[in-house]
Each structure stands twice: as structure tokens, then as C-alpha cells.
Amino acid sequence: MGVEEEVMSLRKQLEKCTPSADNADPDQSGVLDLLQSLSQLKMNLNILSTTRIGMTVNALRKSSKDEEVITLAKSLIKTWKKFVPETNAAGDKAKEKKKDDVKRKDDKHGSQDGNGSRTDEALVRSFPSKPQATADEVRLRCRDMLSKALRGEADTELPDGMGQTVEDIAELIEDALFKKFKDTGMRYKNQIRSRVFNLKDKKNPALRENVLTGVIPPDTFSTMSAEDMASDEVKNQRKAFVKAGIDAAQLAKVEGTKTDLLQCGKCHKKNCTYNQIQTRSADEPMTTFVLCNACGNRWKFC
Structure with a gap:
């Protein structure tokens, strides 16, 4: 296991020891050992930036009542600050x-x-917001799913102009959804799955890029519907379908002629309205569109 993986593992364990909305009084008996393990690792600026371990240790320092833990946490933070240019x-x-x-x-x-x-x-x-730290396993898994969806496949490059790390963006999206639903129930999970699915959609790469570059902020992305997240192509198709449906619904009503000579094949009533339109060449007979006024059934014949 590399240094970065070890730091991430220790960070998750430390987060479980840090008070949160889900766990106001966590067990901190093993915190000192975890901090000592961190002090023995060879750190650099890249690892500190990627893992954000400094934020976790600082949050733990503020919440701990153990003087030995506070002292060691302060020492680690002071040492790590030397890596900042x-x-x-x-x-x-x-x-x-x-x-x-x-x-x-x-x-x-x-x-x-x-x-x-x-x-x-x-x-x-002007100052990017920070997500709330959590030790909840469901929320951590959801953050990991969002992070992987944002990062894309192994050969996918991240866009230029990112103001925050992929992990920060994923955590802010998850945090906004959790605040909206107040729990990790089915509605919360369905919203997470919906965003992961749309971010992975290869036919809609613009969505992922807009979220990563901040064009769509995390809090806005967390409230978007499936229709909002769809690609322009899908949106245009939906508009076309809706227009076709409206046209079909209005077709038999516009200048239609009521008749009792035609019988509906669905409800067998003779309460219909028909409209004849030239849909083919001029030498072909007109097409008759019929609407049953009783049950709404539609059909056509030449």
C-alpha cells in the first residue's frame, strides 16, 4: 500500500472519531495511535492536497478534549504547513x-x-464552500461513487479550469443531497444514482465537464431533475415528441366534423369527429383522422 492510500485509510478512521451530526459522541480511544501512525509517514504537498488530511486532523484537534491528542495534532499541522510554498x-x-x-x-x-x-x-x-465531514459508511460510499463518475474512465482527462478537486466537488454534491433529505433513505439513494448515471453518460459529456469546471455548481447540480441533466439532443427529442403529441391531440378538433356514421372500435359508440387532410401526393386520396368523443380513441384511414 502506497503512502497516499495509507493516509486515506487513516483519514477515514479519524473521521469516525470526529463528532458529527450522525455521531455526536464517537469513541476516540484509538485517536492517539492513528495520529502517531500519520507522523511516521513520509508526506509531501501532493499527498496533503489530494487526501485533505490536514482538514481532518484540524477538525479532530478542535473537537478533542485530550491534551495529548491536541498537542500531537498541532505538531502535525505545523509540520505539514512547511510543505506549502x-x-x-x-x-x-x-x-x-x-x-x-x-x-x-x-x-x-x-x-x-x-x-x-x-x-x-x-x-x-469567492471562497469555495467545504463539505461537512462524516463517518457514515453509506454517505462515504455515495461520495466515492460520485467521485468516480466525475473522474471518468482511466483514459479520460480532467478539463482545464477546475477550481476544486474532484473529491471536493463529489462531497459537496453528496452533502447538499443529504441536507435536503436529512437521511440516507431511498429518496437520497435514488438521487445519488440518478446523478452518477447521468455523469457517466458518454452521450452527454458536457454535463460532467460543466460540473467539474463550476459552470454548474454542486448545490445547483444536486437539485437538477433528470430532464435538466439530459443532453441537448435528448431535450430536443423530448420537445419533438411533446409537439407531435399536442399536434395529434388537436388534429381531430381543429375544424373537425362531428358524425354518427363512424363507430369507435374501442368503445363501439358512434360519437366521433373526423378531419380529412392531404398527406400524400395530390392524385392520392385524402387521409381521414378520427377522434372518438366518448373515449378519446384515435385512428385514421384512407
């Missing part, structure tokens, strides 16, 4: 400065809502 640190400072400038600007113009709280949706959107 100085340019990233400078970028973070620039973001913080920009955030402070916006806040000062709001203070100057009194940008507050009716309750006096600060409202700046543009600033909130």
Missing part, C-alpha cells in the same frame, strides 16, 4: 487583505440587512 502563503494574505478591504467598504456604506447583519454574497461566493 511561500507563494501560496502570500496569496492567502492577499485574499485576507481583499476581504478586509471589502469589509471596510461595507462599513463605510452601511451594507447591512434588516437585522443589522453583514450581507456580502459576492464575497461568500
